[in-house]
Amino acid sequence: MGFLFLLVIALFSSITASSSSKPQAEALLTWKTSFINQNNPLLSSWLLQNTTTAPCTWYGVRCDDRLNVKELNLSSSRLNGTLNRFMFSSFTSLTHLGLKLNDISGGIPPEIRYLSRLTFLDLSGNRFSGIIPPEIGMLTNLETLKLNRNRFTGSIPASLGNLTNLVHLRADNNQLSGYIPGELGKLVNLVNVNISFNFQKGPIPSTLGNLTKLSTLYLYQNNLSGPIPPSLGNLTSLTILSVYMNELSGRIPAQLGNIKSLIVLMIGHNKFTGPIPVSLSNLSKLEILDVHENLLSGSIPPQLEKLESLIQLSFSHNEFSGQIPASLGNLSKLQQLYVNDNQLTGFIPKELGDMNSLVEIYMVTNRLQGQIPDSIGNLRNLEYFVLHDNQFSGFFPETISHCEKLKYLTLSNNSLIGPVPQSVCNLKSLQILDLGNNRFSGVLPQCLGNFSGNLKVLDLRLNGFHGNIPATFDQNNDLRSLNLNSNRLQGSVPRSLVNCRKLEVLNLGNNMLTGTFPYWVDTLPELQVVVLRGNKLKGTLYNSNNKTPFPKLRILDLSSNEFTGNLPENYFNNFKAMMSVNGDTSGDLYMGGNLTMYQDKLVLVVKGLRLELERILVVYTTIDLSVNKFQGEFPDTIGKLTSLRFLNLSHNSLTGEIPVPLKDLRLLESLDLSSNKMVGKIPLELRTMTFLAVVNFSQNQFQGSIPEGGQFNTFENNSYQGNVGLCGFPLTKNCGDDEVPLSPTPVQDDDDDDSGFFNGFSWESVALGYGFGSVIGLGIGWLMFHYGRPRWVIRIVERQHERKAIKTPPVKVCATGRASRRKKHSQVFDVNSAMSF
Incomplete structure (x- = not known):
């Protein structure tokens, strides 16, 4: 039942x-x-x-x-x-x-x-x-x-x-958007909060200090303003506090030193002022301390030596002054040290050589001085040693050769002296060797040619090296950029460069090189920039039998040499990279975009001034054959180079007329044909060149009416001086005048002039002209839209060597620009991306 x-x-x-x-x-x-x-x-x-x-x-x-x-x-x-x-x-x-x-x-x-x-x-x-x-x-x-x-x-x-x-x-x-509600302070059981990557505004609610069980608080990359509430010092269970990339201001509250459980403190990319609170030295479990890109001042507290668990220390882009504390040498677990872009002075303390775990050192753009200590050679785990733009002196620290894992060695823009020792070639992992703009001297070690299979950049520009360029470049090397500009190197361009199949930039300008044009480099499949200006090279440019020379070349500067013969029509017929306009802006804006610690540089000499491009725009295309002994007529084939931006053929012995196909260079911004023997009329068809900002037809034998309309209405008298047969605006000579022409002004061979480029123009008029269509202007605009706050694009310096190049190493814990915050969030340190709650 x-x-x-x-x-x-x-x-x-x-x-x-x-x-x-x-x-x-x-x-x-x-x-x-x-x-x-x-x-x-x-x-x-x-x-x-x-x-x-x-x-x-x-x-x-x-x-x-x-x-x-x-x-x-x-x-x-x-x-x-x-x-x-x-x-x-x-x-x-x-x-x-x-x-x-x-x-x-x-x-x-x-x-x-x-x-x-x-x-x-x-x-x-x-x-x-x-x-x-x-x-x-x-x-x-x-x-x-x-x-x-x-x-x-x-x-x-x-x-x-x-x-x-x-x-x-x-x-x-x-x-x-909107404000973070203070009511969240009632959620006393909260352990993890993440409201990052939004558009939250206003202050951080002080009521969050009630969340005593809170372990992680992520508020980064918003528009939060005001101070960090001192009440956050009550969060005694907090392990991660991340508020970087906001608009927070005021002083860093000393109460944060009460959070003894804190492992990660990221408050970079804000507007904090004042000193670093000494109380932060109480955070004995802290592994990451990131305060970069603020307005912090004062000295780096020596008490930070107590942070024995510290792995990363980032003080970059602030206003810190004084010396680097020797006590930091006690941070034996530290792997990344970033103190670049401050006002630090004094020497690098030798105690830094005791930081055996160091992998990265960035001290860029300070006022550090003295000799680089030999103790750096003790850092056997060091991979990045970046000290450019300081005031270091003394000899190359030979003990660096002990740092066998070193990948990036950048000591440019200092005052280091003496030779580069052979031992530098022991750094078999080295990818970038940048010693440019120092006072190094002596002969280049031959081993630099067969350095290693990993070397991508060799930059020794603006030094006092003499002797020959190493002739030992091996096959299968990875060299991408070779810059030996502005030394006293002699001899010919080594033929072994033909083995550098990945070479993109070859810059040997402003030396004392002799011999003929190294035609064999036209077979290099990746070569984009060739600069041989300011040497003693001679002969013609017709020795190559290559049917497809220079397939990717975009910049050719052979100015101020002794080349003869006709212009290289065969090259003009095959410069494929100059024949098509690539409007795609989705890729890298600059050359060498995948090399975060190095950017290729280019210098134009503009009537005694140096126009220095700290980066080379990928759309930058130029041909400069000025100040040579080229002769013959201007070939029609140059009209095929439709993406050409700058053309300078001044100070030669060119004859004949300006070819009408020149009008097809619709992107051309600057044209200099001055100081030649050219004749005929200036073609009316050139009026269609709407990007043309600067022209120079002076010191030739042109005649007839100057074209009117388009950009020609913006050019001044000195664009045409020395052509007695020309008439019309902007000249005072009307085309109806029946004056007897005087004998032509003789063309001057002025080899002492640094460049005929923009001859007769003041820099002000050049800058005004660029407003009509400069690629540099376009590049700046694109950069500001895409990346936010660019720190530099173009710099004009005097002829003397200056040391103000600014390069910003990436901070591994955050993105690098507010405008790109949604595209760059993958760079956030692993503690953010790996959050599993």
Whole structure:
């Protein structure tokens, strides 16, 4: 009898459960019919074939003992639809809803309030939009709320303050604006909060100091302003505080020194002022201290030696002064030391050689002086040693050869003297050797030619090296850039350069090289820049038998040599990279974009001034054959080079007329044909060259009317002086005058003139002309739009060597520009990207 009773009870329960589960199954199927991809194979089990167990046996569905849907976990299930037809009221027993990493769009319906038992809600990694509905604040059992990586807008609802059981809150990577609600301070059980990568404004609520269980607080890359509340010093369980890339200001509160559990403190890229609080030295567990790009001042506290767990220390881009404390040598676990772009003075303390874990040292753009200590050779793990733009003196630190893992060695723009020792070639891992703009002397070590298979950049420009260029360049090397400009090197260009198959930049200008043009380099498939200006090279440019010379060449500067013969028509016919305009700006803006620690440089001499490009725009194309002895006519084939920006053929012996096909150079900005023997009229067709900002036809034998209209209405008298047969605006001679022409002004061979380029123009007129269409101007505009705050683009310096080049090494914990914050977030330190709660 008892058995029969139990059987009846079980049967009744089954019927009751079946009657409650069937509406839920139907509700899920109704939602499924709204999907764009209804044939999703992962949902093939969603059928009503078994009304007793459906939907409890379906993919992603779990039920309780009464066959009510308890968990719905459809993460990474290729769902493509909305929540508009999801019947929330049918799932009042639901405790777990996981829909992350799908393609669900639209808003969160306010009916979500029916899920009153929900403890876990994860909608991350979708395309949700609209506001976060305040009804979520009614889900008072929630412990985990993840809304990150969507497109939510508006403010964070204050109603979230009702979720007193909440432990994990993520709303990062959205488009949220407004203020962070102070009501979040009521969520005393919160352990993890991430609201980064949004547009939050206003202050950090002081009520967050109530969250004494909080372990991680991510507020980086917003528009937050005001100070860091001292109340955050109450967060004694906090391990990570990240507020970088905001508009926060004021002083760093000393109360942060109370957070003894802190491992990561990232407050860089703000507007903090004042000194570093000495109280931060109490953070004995701290591994990352990043205060870069603020307005901090004072000295670096020597008490930081107490931070024995420190791995990364970044003080870059501030106003710190004084010396680098010798006590930092006690930080035996430190791997990255960034103190560049400050006002630090004094010597590098020899104690830094005790920091055996150091991998990266950046001390760029300070006023450090003295000799680089030999103790640097003790840093056997060192890979990046970047000290350019300081006042270091003395000899090359030979002990650096002990740092066998060294990849980047940059000592440029200092006052180092003496020879470069042979031992530098022991650095087999070296990729960049930049010793430019120092006072090094002596003969170049021959081993630099067969340095290693890893070397990509060899920059020894602006020194006093003499003797021959190494002739030992091996096959299969990785050399990408060779810059020996402005030394006293002699002899011929070594033929072994033909082995440098990856070479992009060859800059041997302003030396004492002799011999003929190294025609064999026209076979190098990646070569884009050839600068041989200011040497004693001679002969013609017709020795090559290569049918496709210089396939990628964009910059050719052979000026101020002794080349003879006709212009190289064969080259003009094959400069493929100068024949097409590439409007794609999605790639690198500058050459060498993948070399973060080095940028190629280019110098134009403009009537006694040096126009120095700190980076070479990828759209920059130029041919400068001025101050040579070329003769013959100007070939028509140059009209094929339709992407050419600058053309300088001045100070030669060219004859004949200006070819009409020159008009096809629609992007040409500067044309200098001065001091030749050219005749005929200036073609009217040149008026169509709308980018032309500067021209110089002076000191020739041109005659007839000067074209009117277009850019020709902007050129001044000195563009035409020395051509007595020319008439019309802007000259005072009218074309109706019947004056007897005087004998032509003889062409001067002025080899002492640094350049005929822009001859007769003041720099002011050149700058005015550039406003009409300069590629440099376009580059600046594009850079400011794309990257935010560029620190430099172009610099004009005197003929004397100056040492103000600015290069900014990347800080490994953050992105490098506010305008690019959504594109650069992958550079955030691993503690952000690896957050798993």
